[in-house]
Amino acid sequence: MLFRQFQVEISESNQLSWWRTAGRKNKIYVIYGLAVVLAVLVSYGLGALHWLPHDPDDMNFDSLMAGPFTGGYLLGTDFMGRDLLTRLILGTQAYFLPGLMAIAIALVLGAVLGVSAGYRGGRVDTVVVYCNNLIDSFPRLILVLLVIAAFKPDIYYIMAVVGVTAAPLVASLVKGKVLFLRQKNFIESAIALGIPARVIIIKHILWYNCRALLLIQATLGMAEAILIETSLSYLGFGVQEPIPSWGNMVQAGANYLLQGNFWPSTAPALAILFTVLGFHLLGDGLNDILERQQ
């Protein structure tokens, strides 16, 4: 029966047996990535609830730039004598929500453009491809700096730009997927059964078949958002002191790097490194496991 076959095709991508068949390397990637996501979530939660080892603004003038494990500071202190660990935990506040916003914009916009280009084709496709090229051809950092100049150095404006500029990539991936799926029997069958186009698109194409792709793009998008936030804060455009961000922490510490106090900038730099790496590996591992399999 046509309807049956349709169900089977759907369930193929719907089962969770993928974990068992995944390679060892990819499993490690995903486990590490999930650990990072968990750490970020926990840090965000701790920051939001103010469950912190120290007051983030409390300055201890007697121990400026103390090393790790000294004077009750697990990771030491920064150039103002503030606890580094506390500020690292709070630093997730700087990018977490804005990053989620950027991802949401990128995914929604990318999916809409990608589906319209892939499903309808024709003129819509041309317009979408043109828009993609337009956005793609503009250097992202310049666009971000323009927005900062035109409005104000607000992280949400910046992340909106990041989201919009990330959309073309998502759109082209979704478009490719849709073009591929359109040739499949179940879409044809669904159309034949008279299922409305929006149901086919939202349920059968996006939900059943694109969610892995979108999830992967979301993890990579978070990595990108963290990098943009930290580099702008490093340059002094993003989050401003005294609010901690990993970027402005690296910047503040960098002034003392040549004097031998490497730790206050290295600690946040390592945090950036391991977090971004985690999101990338998670995306990579999921990509290998979920996408290649199909």
Add this chain to the structure above:
Amino acid sequence: MRLIKITILFLIPVCMGLITSAHATSSNDGRPVGGMLNYGEYGRPATIDPITSNDMIALRISELLFNGLVGINAKQEIVPELAQKWDVSPDGSVYTFYLRPDVKWHPRPGEEAKPFTANDVVFTYNIMMHPKTVTSLKVRYEFIQEAKKIDEHTVQFILKRPILNALAKFTFKIIPEFGPQNSLYLRRDDPFVRNPVGTGPYRLVETTANGEVVMEANQSYFMGRPHIDKFVAKPFADQNIMNQALMFNSIDMTVLVNPRDIPELQGDKRYVLQPYNALSYAFFGYNTRNPLLVDKRVRKAFTLAINREEMLDSFFNSRGTVISGPFAPGSWAYNLDVRPDPYDTDRARALLQEAGFSQGDDGIMVKDGKRLSLSLKVPIAKESEATKRVVLAFKNYLKKVGAEVNVEFMEWQAWKEAVFQNHEFDIMFASWVFDDSADISSLFHSAEIGPWKNNFGAYSNPEIDGLIAEAKLSLDHEKKRTIYRKLHAMLSEESPYTFLWTLTNYAGYNKKIRHVNIHPYKFFTFADSWYIPEGKQ
């Protein structure tokens, strides 16, 4: 107290200063001639003429390129420079200067050197005072009625009224009549401001595309050829890199060593770390347009609430002096009897309560339903990290007595507009640099309230106004000093600023440069007598 390192930012030099070259004698003093001195500057100047420029970098360069009518030597005595002698009328209102006949302007390429005459002096005075000229010097010379040429080498200044120590004001730098294209007024679009011609010990060769200002010795300098052949000012955008450049010998001197680099230079035998005192201080200024800050008890409470000693110790390794009033501690006007307020949070809280504040639910003081929440605007441009430390510490200290401070870091130009033009701030952080006339009238007199004027906080007190006016009219140094001491005590009590500290500046330079004598803020005043031994050139 010991030395400091300056750091914060140089605001417009309030009053350009007195001291000018007390030049060493000619190069026949037996010291070797030759060599080149590259020095690092943090940033690059917009203009390098003595009239339109208002930053310290340009001030230092114009010290090498220009001369005044008179100079002041290291012993604070007035010495001849472009003028070889002078007469003062008995009532002190007419000054006649007899100019040196042998002075020539630096030749422009392919041209003969033109002689310096009385026309140039009159021209300089007139262009400086023209209303359309962009300069911060005008206020300093308003006491002069007019400048008159008597003959080619004699010039007369007629004063509106006799003032104390007027001769010291004739140290302003003279520019040539043929220099600026527009002979009426000087603005920053005139080519002269970037390519000036002077009479000084060094002559401008060029400003290179990457901002290096190259100057070479004026062979026919009227006080004798300077020893070092070439001075090059190299701009740096990063102080760490500037210090590394010094350590790796790509520059020979930094005019201002960053406090954090001092230990490194101190431990290195190849370099000399030379302190020089600047007549400057850092402060937090309050905008009394905000009703919360009108009450002097609130401002005083803020001063009591911050621990200046602790900040000075931790951030500047105690290289400075905490101050109590509006004069730099090295100045004759400073009143040592007024002690800096101690750190006393209990008294600060008591004062706030006296002023009608009570603690709100969130720990912030409230008065008539208004929270004591203030904006602090800080320019991020220069020396951001020392500035950052101070303002963040300030915020924390005030939080402890129930005042909320929202720190806003701004780009330099935007900050200047916010503070000096639009007055959109509650608290600001900056430094003033003084000359030794210790003239504070433009800072606290109520006539100086308005856009781009220095009384940015709109501080107004008839008693202070009266004292300032009295000091200005006073012809007796001792009397003036007494008035200034009174002003000091009153302003300390009134706290229109929270006065912070004076830091000791350090110059760092390679040991090969000898006989280095540094002027407190013009720096290069005595540079014509510096030299480099022959083997090290």
